[in-house]
Amino acid sequence: MSSTAHGARARARIEVTAAIKAEARRQLAEEGAAKLSLRAVARELGMASSALYRYFPNRDDLLTALIIDAYDSVGEAAEAARDAVADAGPAVRWTAVCEGVRRWALGHPHEYALIYGTPVPGYAAPDTTVPPAGRGAMVFVGILRDAHRGPGLAVPALPAGLEPEAVRMAADIAPDLPPEVVATMVAVWAQLFGLIGFELFGQFNRVVEDRDTFFRHAVGQLARTVGLT
Amino acid sequence: MSSTAHGARARARIEVTAAIKAEARRQLAEEGAAKLSLRAVARELGMASSALYRYFPNRDDLLTALIIDAYDSVGEAAEAARDAVADAGPAVRWTAVCEGVRRWALGHPHEYALIYGTPVPGYAAPDTTVPPAGRGAMVFVGILRDAHRGPGLAVPALPAGLEPEAVRMAADIAPDLPPEVVATMVAVWAQLFGLIGFELFGQFNRVVEDRDTFFRHAVGQLARTVGLT
DNA sequence: GTCTATAGGCGGATAGAC
DNA sequence: GTCTATCCGCCTATAGAC
Secondary structure, three states: OHHHHHHHHHHHHHHHHHHHHHHHHHHHHHHOHHHOOHHHHHHHHOOOHHHHOOOOOOHHHHHHHHHHHHHHHHHHHHHHHHHHOOOOOHHHHHHHHHHHHHHHHHHOHHHHHHHHOOOOOOOOOOHHHHHHHHHHHHHHHHHHHHHHHOOOEOOOOOOHHHHHHHHHHHHHHOOOOOHHHHHHHHHHHHHHHHHHHHHHOOOOOOOOOOHHHHHHHHHHHHHHHHOEO | OHHHHHHHHHHHHHHHHHHHHHHHHHHHHHHOHHHOOHHHHHHHHOOOHHHHOOOOOOHHHHHHHHHHHHHHHHHHHHHHHHHHOOOOOHHHHHHHHHHHHHHHHHHOHHHHHHHHOOOOOOOOOOHHHHHHHHHHHHHHHHHHHHHHHOOOEOOOOOOHHHHHHHHHHHHHHOOOOOHHHHHHHHHHHHHHHHHHHHHHOOOOOOOOOOHHHHHHHHHHHHHHHHOEO
16 A cells, blocks of 8 residues: 555655756756755745755765766766667777767756866865766776777787886776776876867957867877877 | 155055955955955954955955956966976976966965956956956966977967867967967866866875876876877 | 945754644 | 754954945
8 A cells, every 4th residue: 555655755755856856966067066055946836945965964975966867977978879870890989989078068067067177175075976977988998908809909019117017007007908908098088188179269260260170180190199090 | 745655555555445345355365255244354453344445345345356466367377387398399388387377376275266267256357357267268368379489389270160260369479380289278277277176175085196297197198199209 | 445334045953843 | 972052252345334
């Protein structure tokens, strides 16, 4: 008898939680993560601020939920971009993923800022954010793995001093890939977000006009750096 | 008679202005730019909040002053890094500038965030910030110019579609350099801040350990991309 | 230029009724 | 789970005295 009641209650809880997150995301755009306010969310949702504490004990927990969602969202975008050209070679899949991440960022600028922008002062991300944070980069790993199995990957040279660090990184991230490839991939992954961040945060204003074309060029360079042709 | 009085008054004004900016910078570190508060600055300085309005009419003007200072600061760091190896070849000078920018960022994380991180919601940077913003990149331009005069620069290939945009960018930034070089330099400049931002904003936590070495490797790749050897 | 005082508004968080 | 009421702190910005 109470099982359906519990089911309904659980469903309602999920829906309200989703509504809170959606409104909070809307407010990210207007005021930024630093000023995310439970009270303002509650006001906009027509509920008492105290009621919100039943769903998120405090502001940081709400922030954590938004961060995890954002990482999952960009990870899904990367996976979808890869799958849309699943039959193509590694280089094509790789550039498609870069374009997909950029498209996601342009479409979700405030969620991008939440995860790749300035950290929120006073907020420390808990460990639960770590796995979703790696999801996007794992798409890169998969493509490089394919390329390495085939003939499509030129293993880049590595300065001698980086060898131990590269070995350590490879052991953590992709033990089946050459350390040189893993280390270079991590650097290129970071550089990709340099390009995206500059575009999104206004550094390209009055500098780069045709950004689609410019980005395609830059991504081609990154592909060559990582050993894909 | 009033000239010395005016001089003293002007000096005092400069000193108080500097104290306000210094305290505001300190608060950037604690609360972030979005929450920068004239009132808190005044409180910490032991003056009435209303007195502060004589120096900065509102929060945005204070923010603008801090932004311009930060751009000048990183620009000076880039110039100093270049001058410290003034007798070396372009490739060495170039990597020195990259290291110098990174060192500046690690030493001034909150000023870095102010100019290269998430834009402050509700704040629109006035045109007066544009010239200082370009100062750092101009150091790159100078080095590439030297390299191009000598034999030290391999002009990178450019996809046909980027040609018009590259020509436009070169006309704005460095008309005496090949458009291919200018377009690639802008991309590499952005990528440099991808590396620095990832390190500073925590994306390398649990991923990259020996960051000095890793950065040196990545910068070497960037040098090759831009055509320096 | 600096002060006090004030207007009008925001926020996080909790207690206790229903 | 939701509400009202409340505590206590924060903010921008201005008026008017000195």
